[in-house]
């Protein structure tokens with residue numbers, strides 16, 4: 021048991037999928053895992069452990085934003101021995117060629133700041149995905165024929181943007197989409213020798229204003245979950 025996760029020792033698998041939304045964790049676990057059991061409900065941040073194709077997998081909500089994700093990633097790695105952490109999130113498209121329901125695989129994640137950046141002082145650390153997970157996720161997406169983009173995403177501290185100039189610069193520099201957790205996930209994983217990846221589905225478009233419903237964000241991102249699971253167990 022850790023401070024924010026009520027699971028017992030051995031209840032968390034080495035491979036953990038992390039949606040921001042705890043109800044997406046429930047949906048994904050019930051849809052994709054066998055031998056399922058709920059391992060966390062502390063603060064309503066649901067976590068489940070089961071098996072996928074015989075492999076143990078935990079799906080644990082991270083909450084929204086980097087401070088929340090940071091708590092769960094730290095405890096999963098340091099207290100429960102998680103080795104591979106894959107975010108399965110939603111994101112907002114920042115490029116015209118990216119459309120709703122496309123999958124984004126984040127090679128790296130840009131930010132203005134992260135919970136980890138204060139400890140780096142003058143170092144402008146570049147958070148990056150684990151290459152083996154990244155390569156396996158790209159292969160899985162190609163095999164499924166899912167419309168997928170691989171590149172840089174923006175991990176923002178805000179959902180309601182008051183800095184249109186920042187969004188403009190991010191877009192100008194080819195950033196594919198905005199979400200709120202990946203940069204800190206990559207930083208925490210790097211610090212503790214774990215492998216991390218963020219696979220996101222486009223739920224809305226910053227340029228066109230199109231958006232999926234809350235229900236679709238919770239329960240319709242099957243390709244993303246299958247890509248994440250296949251990347252974690254490519255053999």
Ligand SMILES: O=P(O)(O)O[C@H]1O[C@H](CO)[C@@H](O)[C@H]1O
Pocket residue numbers: 039040041083084085108109110111179198199200201237
């Ligand atoms: O759908 P999730 O995984 O929560 O991800 C995105 O959605 C939330 C904002 O609505 C933020 O957490 C953002 O990163």
Ligand SMILES: O=c1cc[nH]c(=O)[nH]1
Pocket residue numbers: 110111112113179198199200223224
């Ligand atoms: O953080 C997020 C997630 C989805 N869509 C956005 O615009 N921002």
